[in-house]
Amino acid sequence: MRNATIRQLQIFSVAASHLSFARAAESLHLTHAAISLQIKQLEEVCGTLLFERIGKRVFLTEAGEILLEHARQILQSLKEADEALLALKGLKGGRIAIAVASTAEYFAPGLLAQFRKTHADVRIRLLIDNRDTVFRLLASNEVDLAIMGRPPPALDATAVAFAPHPLVIVAAADHPLTRRPSVAVEDLASEMLIVRETGSGTRSAMEEFFQERSIKPRIGMEMGSNEAIKQAVVAGLGISFLSQHTLGLELSAGRLSVLKVEGTPVMRRWHIVRHKSKHLTPALAAFWDFVLEFAPAYLRKRV
Known part of the structure; x- marks a missing residue:
């Protein structure tokens, strides 16, 4: 695995999440051929197949599932290192990926608008779906935190009720x-x-x-x-x-x-939730504290 590149792991992670090379190509703005080539080269590095096709569907092999877990950890560590270095240099900014249960979509954008007034340089990605999908996104480390109702008991998570x-x-x-x-x-x-x-x-x-x-x-x-x-x-x-x-x-x-x-x-109760292993970057910590401080009064005005 020492010869695997970060780009290959990024492409593999996206393809594995979608279980579709075509959707991965669309998401990464690459051609289908480029995705296939990078996956093939990564499989050569691993010495085993990472995907298998059964009929018209694509599945991860056992090796693919193992690699996906480690690839996500590697990519997350690089993201956290980037954030930590920015903080060390005293730079503003950072990135946050947030998943919200679909019922929370009625107030989450308002919360984000208020947060951006004092943290305009933070880049935010907002995903909205039902509770089961939000749980999956948290468990797979595809988002940094979630706003939802009852937190999933099966997830090793830190959850704080805020309203x-x-x-x-x-x-x-x-x-x-x-x-x-x-x-x-x-x-x-x-x-x-x-x-x-x-x-x-x-x-x-x-x-x-x-x-x-x-x-x-x-x-x-x-x-x-x-x-x-x-x-x-x-x-x-x-x-x-x-x-x-x-x-x-x-x-x-x-x-x-x-x-x-x-x-x-x-x-x-509404909860803000993150995986217990999630490292609190400066941007993520700022948003976490903001929700706990600002959201209760904000939601009282909306009932």
Whole structure:
């Protein structure tokens, strides 16, 4: 492995993440032939195949999986060395890769905008996906930290709760249940629910809510987007269980109403999470401290 180049490891890591040479070429702005050549040369250095093709799909070999783990560690160490040297020289800047659960996309950009006011030289990459994907990105060290609801117990992580996260049941503004001063959970059993996809933190919280009350909800639609769910509820296709932090525009416009259901809002917490082995660069430490100090007051204004 002494003859392997950093560029080869970078290309291999991207190709392994996508399990596609074509997508790696697109991501790195290289040709498919250039990707194939670099992987072939790396395989010659390793003395073994790193990928295997079965049908139309590409998989990592056992050797490829082993190398991927070490390649990511090497690339991360180089990134951290770069940041440390910049800090030693007293230079500003740095890079942060952040993953946020899709429900947090309603406030994360605002947080980043506030952070950039005092750290304009920090380069930020923001990824938005469901809870399962955010967990995978953290575990594979593809991001530096995450903002999410309940942190994954299987991950060896440092997680700090920084703000309450209320989840509520919403209906169209003209739904009959909106006129009731209180709604029993049993009254929801006949309502059609529009829900997030499996793997979403909101979906998990909803399932726990009904399971604890021995109610089996009628799931009529499953959607991977909070925006799509809200529009479906506004259209009268059903009710939904959503984060209150996603509802600002629709509530203020009078298009949605929060039902006064017994046991709601369901209170969870927002967490900022990083892998325990993650080295805190100056930029990352600054953002971590910023979220813990600034985000609680910022989110209180959004409910």
